[in-house]
Amino acid sequence: MTAIHETMEVIEVVGDPYCVTKMLCLIGVLLKSVGLWFLVSAKVTLLIQILWYQNYAGISGQTQFLYSIVFTTRFLDLISSYYIDPTSCYLTKIILLFMSYSITFLLYFSKKSCQREYDNFKKLDILVLSSLVLCQLVNHGTDIINVFRAFSVFLEAMVIIPQLYFCSKAKKIEKTIYNYIILLTLYKSFHLLSEVYNYFYVESNFDRIAVAAGAIQLIFYCDFFTREQSDYKETMNRDVETGNEQPKNHDVHPKESEAMRSAAAPATGYSCDVVLLPSMLVLGEDKVSAATPANMKQEERQ
Structure with missing residues (x-):
């Protein structure tokens, strides 16, 4: 922070205070752009698993369908915009829309469909309806673009729930899905860091709705990693007590490790x-x- 204040003093001495505000805005946009590219990397990870390895295991089609709704409602300004803002990541928005539609199409309309026995979260309508109600009550404006943008923010906070339900029901987490959730966590962490920065330096760009929804989303991610670490430690402690060696296959959920060892061991x-x-x-x-x-x-x- 001291370096930023020193830079501001140097620019003010030169006599162009507008450059100070512009530089501070660019720092906030840079943090948000880094988070956005983590999100792109997460989508690319899923596309590589589907297209290159022809592997659909562990991917929740319901979560990807909700992500398609999120990006469609958030980027409605692509249709109605009259100019392209260089700081709005215009091309990145198009890439996210294309990848979200592609993943959803491949999961639901390809010959190798997703695992429907695990991907059957029953309360998807509640997630969508609650987001619709919240966006009517809390938004940045009454026009359709701002209302739908608030809807996408609220829905994104709960979009990971079907994927977490999938993992808990399957009792197995693929390595790709684990990396995918890590990238989503980094994406949302950089977004929240950008909002915290805006709160202290560029208050006009501070978004309270994004902070509240992003904090809820990070709670889901932290709960996921906490549960996985606790399950892993319990399995390790059980293996130490029984004298068994923990398998090195990280794709297998800890709850299944003991059963797989007993099934694979010779008589x-x-x-x-x-x-x-x-x-x-x-x-x-x-x-x-x-x-x-x-x-x-x-x-x-x-």
């Missing part, structure tokens, strides 16, 4: 191939295979 408690490998090299595979525990049991029965 005899060890691998015969590994134990008999030196004998195979000396005697040959045919002679050693006749001395395996299964064959010895059959000989005893005979």
